[in-house]
Structure formats: structure tokens, C-alpha cells
Amino acid sequence: MPTAETVIAARVLQGCAAATFAPTAIGYLTRTIPAHRRAHAFTALTSAFLASAVVAQVAAQFIADRWGWSAAFLASAVVTAGVAVLARVVLVPDRRDGATPLAEAYRGLLRAALLPRLLPFFLIALTLLFGFVGVYAAVRPTNPLGVAGDAGALLTLRATGLPAILLAPLAMPLLARLAPLHRLVVSTAAAALFIGAAAASVPAVGSVGLFTLLLAGFVFASAVALPAAMQATTAAAxxxxxxxxxxxxxxxxxxGSSAAAPAVAGAVGLGFTGLGAVFAAVLLAGSAAALGAALLARRAG
Incomplete structure (x- = not known):
């Protein structure tokens, strides 16, 4: 792109296209996966969401250090195009149930947006990726324990989140014993506690190993919370x-995901400890919203 304005315009278009993926994917799984397997399907989907953030950062750092930032963009474009072709070949074709009038579709969207029993889930959705993306966005500008200044340490910190994400689907048979709302309350609160502990450990302990371990716990809790939120939202809807x-x-x-980086940029003076406290508070608000939804569901039942 020749100017910053055209870069921004292209980024807006790319963001609009990317934003259609989550609702489409959730709808696809809801329509094609049997109810008794849906929790596992949602876990696989959201684990891929989170894993993409980790893998993309690791891959981008590796590629950009060797061939420049534009090579990372081009590699991403090629991979995305390949996945689009693969999706067309592999996914089950849509069942055509007849066209919904556009006006009715927007009325349905408005009804869902204002439905009281769904409002807590929208608040939860806002908090989950705000916390996850924000934590990783805060590492480089705040440089906790000097990890951002060491390319190897930064790569290790980013890469260690991947095993925690992959562990979530393996733990699903055990976690599925809890109702989705209860699982959501506990996992979101756990994510808040882990990131709060990681932020506090920076000045209190100063151990890169402990900091990395606590971040891995935060990533695992987030990987459990996201599919629980999806499952609980579809059930409530x-x-x-x-x-x-x-x-x-x-x-x-x-x-929530898009707001994380600007929030970090605006509050970078707080350092990682201050930003970690902010993210922990936001996630606790999400956990409180989940608890409120659980209490409302119990009363309604």
C-alpha cells in the first residue's frame, strides 16, 4: 500500500471479513455437530482461536527477524487462502431452508441484542479476548523482567502458551461434568487470579520461570472459559x-479483542503489574456476569 490511509482502509476491510468468522463457525458447529459432542467441538474451535494468537506471534517473530515484516504478512495471506480452499472442500454443505427476508434478519439480530437473558453473555464475550489479547500485547511495551528485550526469552514466553491451549481439549471429558455456566464462572475467575498473580510476581518475586508458569495457567483457564461461554450462550439463546x-x-x-491493544497503548505507563491488575479486574467482571446468569437461570428453572 502506498500510503498510511490505504493501509488503514485495507485493515478495516480485513477486519470486517475476519469478524464474520466467529458467528459463522459457531452457527456451523451448532447445526452440524450433535448436542452431546458440541462441548468438545466448541473447545476445539476456541482452542484454535487462542492457538492462532500464539502461533501467529511466534511465526511472525521468526519470519520478520529473517525476511522482514512484509514476509510475515505475505505468509499469512497465503495460509489464509489455503485454508479457504480447504474449508470449501472439507466442510459439510449448507442446508438451504429458504431465504430469510433482510428486514426480518435485522429484527432478529436486534431482538437477540436486547434480550435480557443474553446480555450477561455479551459482557463475558467482551472480557475474554480483551484479557487474553491484552496480556500478550502488554509484554513487549512493558518488558516485564526484561523478557521483551531478549528475543529468545520472548519466543519462549509466547510458545509456552501453546501446550496450555492444547491441554484444554484433553481435559474436556473431565471438565464437561460441570454445567457450562458453572465451568464459565470458575474458569474466568481462575484466569483473573492467574494473571493477577503473574502481574504481582514481577515486582514481588522477579522470577521469569514463575511468571511464565502463571501465564500458562492463565492461558489454560482462558482456553476452558471460551468454549464454556459459547456453549452457555447458545443454550440461553x-x-x-x-x-x-x-x-x-x-x-x-x-x-474486546480489538480494544485490547489500544487500551495497552493508552495505559502502558502502568507497567505490566498495573495492566495485569486491570485485566484481572475485567475478567472478574466477566466471572461475576457469568455467576449472575447462572443465578437467573436457576430462578427461571
């Missing part, structure tokens, strides 16, 4: 509001 709820859930999920 019901068949009537499912499409609108999926769209709004994906919207708030990406709003």
Missing part, C-alpha cells in the same frame, strides 16, 4: 434467537 445471539457474541468477542 434457544433455537429462536440462535442466529442473532451467535452474531452478537462474535461481535462483542472481536470488540
Amino acid at each position: 434457544g433455537a429462536e434467537h440462535l442466529a442473532g445471539a451467535n452474531a452478537m457474541y462474535g461481535f462483542w468477542l472481536y470488540i
